[in-house]
Amino acid sequence: MTNFLYYFLNIFNMLFSLFMIWVMIKLLFIKEYRECPPYVPSFGQEKKFITQRVGEILANTTETKTILDPGCGTGTLLISLAKKFPQHNFIGIEWGYIPYLITKLKGRKLKNLTVIHNDMFKCSFKEADIIVCFLMQPLMERFGKKVKEDAKKDLIVFSNSFEIPNIKLSEKIETNRFLFVKNIYVYKDVFQTL
Numbered sequence: 001m002t003n004f005l006y007y008f009l010n011i012f013n014m015l016f017s018l019f020m021i022w023v024m025i026k027l028l029f030i031k032e033y034r035e036c037p038p039y040v041p042s043f044g045q046e047k048k049f050i051t052q053r054v055g056e057i058l059a060n061t062t063e064t065k066t067i068l069d070p071g072c073g074t075g076t077l078l079i080s081l082a083k084k085f086p087q088h089n090f091i092g093i094e095w096g097y098i099p100y101l102i103t104k105l106k107g108r109k110l111k112n113l114t115v116i117h118n119d120m121f122k123c124s125f126k127e128a129d130i131i132v133c134f135l136m137q138p139l140m141e142r143f144g145k146k147v148k149e150d151a152k153k154d155l156i157v158f159s160n161s162f163e164i165p166n167i168k169l170s171e172k173i174e175t176n177r178f179l180f181v182k183n184i185y186v187y188k189d190v191f192q193t194l
């Protein structure tokens, strides 16, 4: 038993080290990886406000809406909404294999949830009526360009914590996290010039 545990821990250690080396190599040599946000789920007031505001829109419409989370992580924003609003469609895009699998597993019973394992910049945002996202500042300009290229006329975007510099802001919701003030940025007319 002790031998088994010893071998198991050694193999685990080796695989983990290889994984970390692979992550380091990607971070060193691939610019896109350096600019992209790591996995941190939305939580606290930001999560509450975004799900509340999106929930209000979905509850007050008779049309079927599509809600997209590019970089959906483990589906923190999408899954609770998808459970509450079975009449609307939810799409998550995630390039990390582990968070992608976790979202698939958590949402396996939801017929209105699609999870795509891919780079968001290789996917289309054209179906989205609402985008919810939690990304990172170095990515926001490229993200804004992609949103503008693909957006439907009435698209609404809720961005947790990070502003999209090349899209005109419609509303800023301030939230308090411990001693920090965080913001949710809302964009209602992505075609309006700055």
Ligand SMILES: C[S@@+](CC[C@H](N)C(=O)[O-])C[C@H]1O[C@@H](n2cnc3c(N)ncnc32)[C@H](O)[C@@H]1O
Pocket (backbone or CB within 6 Å): 036, 037, 038, 039, 040, 041, 042, 043, 069, 070, 071, 072, 073, 074, 075, 076, 077, 093, 094, 095, 096, 099, 118, 119, 120, 121, 133, 134, 135, 160
């Ligand atoms: C900060 S987490 C946010 C997770 C989730 N949206 C939430 O609010 O809880 C950002 C996620 O975006 C993913 N991501 C980063 N760049 C991406 C890309 N280019 N394509 C797809 N996913 C990406 C990361 O792997 C990570 O899981």
